[in-house]
Amino acid sequence: MRAAPWLLAPVAALSMPAYATSYLTIEEAQRIMFPGTTLTPAALTLTEAQAREIERRAGVPVPGRTLHLWRAPDGAAFIVDEVIGKHEAIGYALGINADGRVRQVEILDYREAYGWEVRNEKWRRQFIGKGAADPVLLDRDIRNLSGATLSSRHVTEGVRRLIATYAVAVK
Amino acid sequence: MRSPSSSLRRAQPLLGTFVEVSARGAPARLRAATDRAFGAIARIHALMSYHEAGSDVARLNRLAHREAVGVDAHTFAVLARAERIAQASEGAFDITTAPELVRFGFLPAGDAMPPARTSRGFEAIELLPGLRVRFARPTWIDLGGIAKGYAVDSGCEALEQAGITDYLVNAGGDLRVGASAEFVHVRHPARPELAVPLGEFTDRALATSAAYFAGRPGASGDRHPIIAPGRGGPARYEGSISVSAPACTEADALTKVVAVLGAEAAAPVLRRFGAEAWLLSTAGAWQRLAPRARASDERSAAARAMAAR
Numbered sequence: 001m002r003a004a005p006w007l008l009a010p011v012a013a014l015s016m017p018a019y020a021t022s023y024l025t026i027e028e029a030q031r032i033m034f035p036g037t038t039l040t041p042a043a044l045t046l047t048e049a050q051a052r053e054i055e056r057r058a059g060v061p062v063p064g065r066t067l068h069l070w071r072a073p074d075g076a077a078f079i080v081d082e083v084i085g086k087h088e089a090i091g092y093a094l095g096i097n098a099d100g101r102v103r104q105v106e107i108l109d110y111r112e113a114y115g116w117e118v119r120n121e122k123w124r125r126q127f128i129g130k131g132a133a134d135p136v137l138l139d140r141d142i143r144n145l146s147g148a149t150l151s152s153r154h155v156t157e158g159v160r161r162l163i164a165t166y167a168v169a170v171k
Numbered sequence: 172m173r174s175p176s177s178s179l180r181r182a183q184p185l186l187g188t189f190v191e192v193s194a195r196g197a198p199a200r201l202r203a204a205t206d207r208a209f210g211a212i213a214r215i216h217a218l219m220s221y222h223e224a225g226s227d228v229a230r231l232n233r234l235a236h237r238e239a240v241g242v243d244a245h246t247f248a249v250l251a252r253a254e255r256i257a258q259a260s261e262g263a264f265d266i267t268t269a270p271e272l273v274r275f276g277f278l279p280a281g282d283a284m285p286p287a288r289t290s291r292g293f294e295a296i297e298l299l300p301g302l303r304v305r306f307a308r309p310t311w312i313d314l315g316g317i318a319k320g321y322a323v324d325s326g327c328e329a330l331e332q333a334g335i336t337d338y339l340v341n342a343g344g345d346l347r348v349g350a351s352a353e354f355v356h357v358r359h360p361a362r363p364e365l366a367v368p369l370g371e372f373t374d375r376a377l378a379t380s381a382a383y384f385a386g387r388p389g390a391s392g393d394r395h396p397i398i399a400p401g402r403g404g405p406a407r408y409e410g411s412i413s414v415s416a417p418a419c420t421e422a423d424a425l426t427k428v429v430a431v432l433g434a435e436a437a438a439p440v441l442r443r444f445g446a447e448a449w450l451l452s453t454a455g456a457w458q459r460l461a462p463r464a465r466a467s468d469e470r471s472a473a474a475r476a477m478a479a480r
Contacts, residue, residue, distance in 0.1 A: 023182050032181075032202060087363075107189060114364035117183070144368045147344045147358030147379040147411055152184035162240035
């Protein structure tokens with residue numbers, strides 16, 4: 001090895017037009033947040049009035065009317081949701097206690113895109129709730145990325161919306 | 172039906188970004204161990220947030236110029252490590268640049284904080300016995316340049332205490348690897364959709380600083396530019412700076428030292444902390460700084476020495 005204090009070298013960059021990671025399946029997230037508890041799926045569609053009230057309380061828009069909700073016997077709830085940013089689509093699960101306080105937040109899927117994909121429903125849907133067991137990772141070679149990850153602001157806003165949703169429509 | 176897994180990879184929104192914890196080991200231990208890691212990281216966030224009024228940092232900024240303020244052992248430990256890096260870098264690493272960050276709109280001025288118009292350097296901070304801290308003058312500190320790395324270390328320590336040696340904790344790009352090798356890519360500084368392969372790491376931390384999505388206030392959560400002390404403005408390096416070190420606390424802080432001092436002046440500081448760095452320019456060229464001797468290099472050096480005899 002030469003004694004140069006540093007070396008200059010050109011780099012070979014790997015394109016990641018759709019960097020994606022799946023963490024937990026819905027079932028795994030349920031077991032982690034509510035161990036030993038039986039959760040019951042509950043179909044819930046928000047009325048227009050409820051959606052407006054949630055928007056008023058949370059200060060963020062309610063993008064859909066259908067809630068992916070499971071109930072625990074004690075009144076707690078488990079909700080699966082998705083937020084879309086400029087370059088990211090993130091599926092996450094929120095556990096919320098009967099008193100309306102956050103129990104836990106787990107990211108289910110993290111997807112980055114720098115083309116048309118992020119706003120494309122079909123592209124997003126191929127991930128939701130699939131989880132780590134399914135071979136849907138688009139770029140397996142990029143497992144660990146150093147350098148900034150996108151901000152979690154959209155998830156924080158999503159959690160605020162679901163807390164309001166629980167108070168308005170679930171409790 | 173899936174068979175019981177011996178690895179678990181989870182992510183939670185913490186520290187203004189996404190914190191990922193991966194662990195391998197006895198299946199029965201993984202869930203509780205990763206819970207403890209996330210819990211440790213959340214505690215560090217609560218203690219060292221500039222924004223949360225009840226954090227140690229917010230209390231220090233309000234009160235420490237008037238009286239000695241007791242802080243958590245973790246906060247004290249971060250301040251002590253920040254002091255060592257500030258001294259070794261002759262002030263290039265500076266946790267007192269919050270006034271400049273406020274002026275440029277990257278941080279809000281906290282309520283009830285005494286006036287502080289410029290950075291004071293670590294000289295204004297007194298670390299006292301009994302985990303107490305006093306400021307010689309009104310000073311605003313922000314641990315944004317080191318606390319994320321410390322949070323990663325705390326997560327790793329929680330995993331080790333739970334009996335896990337094979338792990339990876341990645342807090343928005345600042346990461347630490349345990350006993351098994353992990354390959355790491357670095358995001359291209361000018362084109363965030365590209366990932367550049369950096370290399371494999373074992374028992375080592377890696378942190379990367381760059382402008383990326385920053386550049387305008389509030390656009391990207393906690394991220395803000397690195398202020399060059401004395402110049403009162405942002406450091407000018409446009410590429411990305413990755414530093415590897417034994418712990419993520421130092422890796423995180425030393426990226427700022429490289430950004431402020433530049434490559435050549437930073438190299439001796441890096442060596443002092445057992446660290447090395449990779450600079451990736453916006454044009455996509457590597458510059459290696461303070462490279463560590465690898466075991467293979469040492470072997471080949473020994474072979475050359477033998478051949479020369």
